[in-house]
Amino acid sequence: MNALITRRALLRGGLAVGAGLTVGFPVARGARGAALAQTAGVFAPNQWLRIDRDGVVTIVNSVPEMGQGSLTTTSMIIADELDAILDQVRVEQAPANPALYKNPVTGTQSYGGSRGVRDHLAMWRKAAAAAREMLAQAAADEWGVPVESVETEQGAVVHRPSGRRLLYGQLVDRAQQVPVPQNPTLKSPDKFRYIGKPVKRRDTPEKITGRGIYGTDVQVPGMLVASIERCPVFGGKVKSFDATAATRVKGVKHVVQVSNGIAVVADGFWTALQGRRALRVTWDEGPMAQVSSTMITREYEAAAKQPGQVARNDGDAEKVLAAGGRVHEAVYQVPFLEHACMEPMNATAQVMPDACVVWAPTQNPGGTQATAARLTGLPPEKVTVHTTLLGGGFGRRGEQDFIVDAVETSKAVGAPVKVMWTREDDITHGFYRPATYNLFRATLDASGVPAAWFTRMVGPGILIQKGRAQAGTIDAAAVEAVRNMPYDVPNLRIEWTNKDLGIPLGFWRSVGPSQNGFIIESFIDELAHLAGKDPYEYRRALLGKAPRHKAVLELAATRANWGAPLPTGHTRGIAVAFSYGSYVAHVAEVSVARDGAVRTHRLVAAIDAGLAVNPENVKAQMEGGAVYALTAALYGRITIDRGRVQQSNFHDYPMLRINEMPVVEVHILDSGEAPGGLGEPGVPTVAPAVCNAIYAATGRRIRTLPINRDELKRA
């Protein structure tokens, strides 16, 4: 599969979508207009699939492939409901066209929040079922038999009484004439051929041979390559620059100022870097030059002494806490984190007088189109966006900064330009998972269960900073997995204070729950130990109103042999959380060396993601979430000094490596519920399970991430 070539061919041939056949899905008028002509010999009942006379089924995948397996999962769902042969379907990535390809739940052609399957399953099934019914009708018409007497099977329609059979490709022309059913009958789940079965990824061949095209691999005739010198301080501006030496570097073609800095445009990336080194820029560093991590922590501490906005208030926690019983208090802190996608940010743009083409590894094709339209003044339909493979996304690639880089630079130099970031650019100019400060107070009743629980969270709000939630409100992302924590506590008060010092914020794999899972699941562990109870049984007893949490907790504990003896020096920790539609529990088996080094030997995960469309992929995503989370727990920390990020590459922003990889076991609980997310839910419970195991091993409670091994040293 060569996604780029197929998309180019598509553009030439015209996308046979719309065509008045919308299968009951709203399609904006503007989107249909010009595309109304059906392509002869291609049955395209809707924007999600088409079949040609050779029987080739092409599925259009709207969800960018960032490693989460969307090319495979989307194909499985549509092929299953269509009764097509999965191995034979082609997949291509949808163009930016929000009218046709927007997520039906969010209303945007932007993908995050582990929404691929859960938001699209019903729509894709309906689209494929409609096509299947049309093919069946076409065959019935051909044979002059009632449609009830025919059935579909693996790329064909059959009439069993007469033994007749027609392949889908043979039915294309007649199927085009059949009205689109608005309420097709979906397959009953017992007839699923692919959904719910482990299926291997379809994109492996191109990913093991180097043929897969990521953003950074895009090559356009006449293309130049640019690297942008950015102000080291967030929000700083160019005061002046001297490009004399830079332009003298052989191969440097242009030096131009763009919104994000000074672009050195050359015949190749390495040349652009040489030019960039020779560049002299004077910056107006702006007010952020006053901001540092120590100052941010001080501001958080001060804010935590003042009341916050009330996010949840059950009973009267303040009164119970003030009643004179023993109050247990703890402060949990987490740092800023950068995504560190393996593929540094990049995009390619070709701005022409009457059109613009963008090739980008983006989670947000719709936003990319809108950004390019805004910067070029072109109407959105004149902006073509090719979504390449993404070398990691994790939330970082929903942002628009790298799109702005490419469009502005191409526009400035009048040629196609690929703007590539260095790893240093990537680490120092990210959109960071917020650092937060969280104060906990609780008191237990005579039986040891929490009588009152108070949490005051202090930190910035991603949604508010991005203008997606109103200032002065409670940022839903900031309090997620705290406000809705599952434990049965009669007097529970959650407060949140927005303290935003201006560090650019972004959605980092599992967002709020990435840190809130850690603080809640660590503090409940503290209470269990305070009560002298087993941490697993303690949680279990408090999950009476949260049966799905309880079920995964029990499954993880059972599979991890909770309570059974372990090798000397090994201990277990447990945690459970809900995020992005799925319930996950982890049991970590850990040992702590005398020098404080933490080794995670084994992680047993239980997940209830409702319908697991591809169980093999559920496992892969849980394995991946474990590594992402362990990296953060052990190493992840972005610090700020004078408005600058102090880390720059993998030597000072380290990643978990294969020699540190625990055995990850994944157990899937089939609850029969609607599908939940997968990319993110594997993250939140890993750090607390590990830290709770560290407590069991050492008696040291980790309340600040990343884990400080110096604190765990034993003489």
Added chain:
Amino acid sequence: MISLTVNGKLHQVDVPPEMPLLWAIRETLGLTGTKYGCGMALCGACTVHLNGGPVRACVTPMSAVAGKSVTTIEGLSDKGDHPVQRAWTEVDVPQCGYCQPGQIMSAAALLAAKPSPTDADIDDAMSGNICRCGTYQRIRAAIHRAAALKKGGA
């Protein structure tokens, strides 16, 4: 002009001697399977074989490869059927896939040197390759599988 052999084919490339091999491979020769990840030999995404041994192309200057033989992911096998690639498929290793050419080249070099690697050998040979998607468990399994495939004469 610097001459070198890439995937069995002799090339003359007109690039500065200090240019890292990575950029000559990717931009001059157009072989984009080898990836840039860090530019400091910290992540292994750019791993290629130089006269059969694994090197990080992002810190290997062209002057050091003159007259030598380079194998990139595109040249590892004709049909993507090197035992390591077959094992990667069987075990369903890649997620985003960006680091996988580097992982595969490191693994292939390991197996060439040690046909039956232990887990410790795998840790030693592969800990220079970062995977942010977290495919390490599958990489380990796939290397053991590739060793078995190779021994089976397949």
